[in-house]
Amino acid sequence: MNSPTLTRRSVAGDWRAGWLFPIVMLVTLLAGCASLPDVDYLRRGQLQVQKPTIVTANGTLSDGKTQSMLDRMAAKVGATDILARHVAAEEAISSAPLVAGNKVILLDDGPITMQAMMNALRTARDHINLETYIIEADEVGRAFADLLIQKRAAGVQVNLIYDSVGALTTPPEFFDRLRAGGINLLEYNPINPLKAEGKWDINQRDHRKLLIVDGRVAFTGGVNISRVYGKSSLIRGKNRQAPPEDAKQSAWRDTHMQIEGPVVAEFQKLFLDTWRRQTGNDITAKRYFPPLKPEGNALVRALGSTADQEDYSVYKTYVSALSNASNYVHLTTAYFVPDQQIVEAMKEAAQRGVDVKIIFPSFTDHEMILYAGRSFYDELLQAGVKIYERRIAMLHAKTAVVDGVWSTIGSTNLDMRSFLHNDELNAVILNVDFAEKMEALFQRDLRDSDQIMLESWRQRGIGQKMKEWAVRVLEYWL
Known part of the structure; x- marks a missing residue:
């Protein structure tokens, strides 16, 4: 569910947004080709x-x-x-440091990843920072929303960054409910230029997937917040089957990981930097950088690229x-x-x-x-x-x-x-x-x-x- 321009998801993937196609192509062509x-x-x-x-x-x-x-x-x-x-x-x-002393857990399937992230959310005591390209208003998205609202009601600060194109088909009411629950929302690079707080570039998207809980555990990889990860991809079969008419009806094979240890602070810096670049402001300070001790023996580099x-x-x-x-x-x-x-x-x-x-x-x-x-x-x-x-x-x-x-x-x-x-x-x-x-x-x-x-x-x-x-x-x- 990657969208190089609006056309990949909102036009190729969802014809209800087809009116955006000529606008996007015109803006992209006028902007010229980067290299x-x-x-x-x-x-x-x-x-x-x-x-x-x-x-x-x-x-x-x-x-x-x-x-x-x-x-x-x-x-x-x-x-x-x-x-x-x-x-x-x-x-x-890269200027990102290579950090020692980390525990890394491979999450090799959608349901496994979702369960691990939900378990971590339940343990939150200080803050939750979630950055995602897509968050859908389906059963998976609603389960996340319910838990985020519950944790905010318990006094945990919750900050959510979502991409404007990635969430194009997510109803506004979904975000209204989160906002009413006290969650800080950032719509990355809004499609509507009147909503942009800084430089507006419709072709620049936030495709990251990052969850940080209490500054102590981080999750990253390819998994969005969507029901396509509700089915296990651990289906074995030697015979080629005809592709489904809608890929969303299939199980999705994705890879994510859970990280604990000193490098979590580097992922935290990337999240806070995105918020600052988009809004020009820092989030209200919480205990974003608690003391972190060695949890394992993996060397990890948090490698973030920004357009x-x-x-x-x-x-x-x-x-x-x-x-x-x-x-x-x-x-x-x-x-x-x-x-x-x-x-x-x-x-x-x-x-x-x-x-x-x-x-x-x-x-x-x-x-x-x-x-x-x-x-x-x-x-x-x-x-x-x-x-x-x-x-x-x-x-x-x-x-x-x-x-x-x-x-x-x-x-x-x-x-x-x-x-x-x-x-x-x-x-x-x-x-x-x-x-x-x-x-x-x-x-x-x-x-x-x-x-x-x-x-x-x-x-x-x-x-x-x-x-x-x-x-x-x-x-x-x-």
Whole structure:
């Protein structure tokens, strides 16, 4: 449920809002086409890297202790440039610190994620900060709303950021009830420019998914507040089934995570920064930054990208990770409309012997995006990239696991919409045990997917080829 422009959700996904299509296209065309930066230096390993800095609950580790920690991880996974080169490159790419001492829990299904978040909400004593692209007025959205109102009545401060486009079909009465219950609401970049408090850009969206409870536990990943996560995606089957007419009727396969430890403060800073950038004001102070002790042994970086700051940190991280992988890169992505630099990084990795596998959806809630992604298959397959399509469940996850130690889960799709126009959020995790769980999840999805082979792919019908060509021409506006 990602919307590169209003057209993906409100027009392609909901014809009731079809009147917005010509307005959005006109505004987008008049604004011109933004472009991603040249990152050839990342692919060629020409970035002047910095020594990684690791922050703990008690301060910054010395260079010696930092290197010792990375060496211990390297000893578990063998030869890889991910730790020696990419982590150092990531330090130069992003200002976000690499934080030690965190407990990370993989949430690999919608109902599991919803239950974990609801359980955390029930424990709230001081504040709840929730940022989401979509919050729907369905049974899942109402359950969240009921609990948020209940916690506010108990004296807990509740702050909610939702995207104006993502919530386009959510009735105003849903938000009126939350507001009447004392919840602080922020509609990110309102569609109506008269409601905007600062700079107005209809094409800039908040695609993040972030929940923070009492400054002590954070959740992030690809899961929105919607009933599509009410069904379990752990459905097994070897036979391809016809895609449902409405993808919302299918179970959705998504990935989220729960985080406890010192890095929660970095996620908190990102939430508060979004509020400040949109309103020009700080939220009424609460105990947003309680003392945090080590809860586990994972190194985590909270990697937030914002369109108005043009930092492209998540984009650069993906390019660098692909360029520095030594053994394997296993990716899942819901929407695939990349720029050529990402494609070249994938091809180059495969051509130097890295096992590059990508799982895509076999059906989606946005058909044009599906064909846009498939228009890259021939080029990738020819270079040795292995491509799969997930059966039965609607794949919405945005994940990567590289060389058994580096993982990322977040809201960022491998498309230009995510890289250029969205506020996105990814957690980058350095931890062998967590990477093993991520790899096991990837292999589970692989068993429920069909591999696309080059020879058979080239025999697809002319109608499909024409659709791919047509949407490729319009890929920037998807």
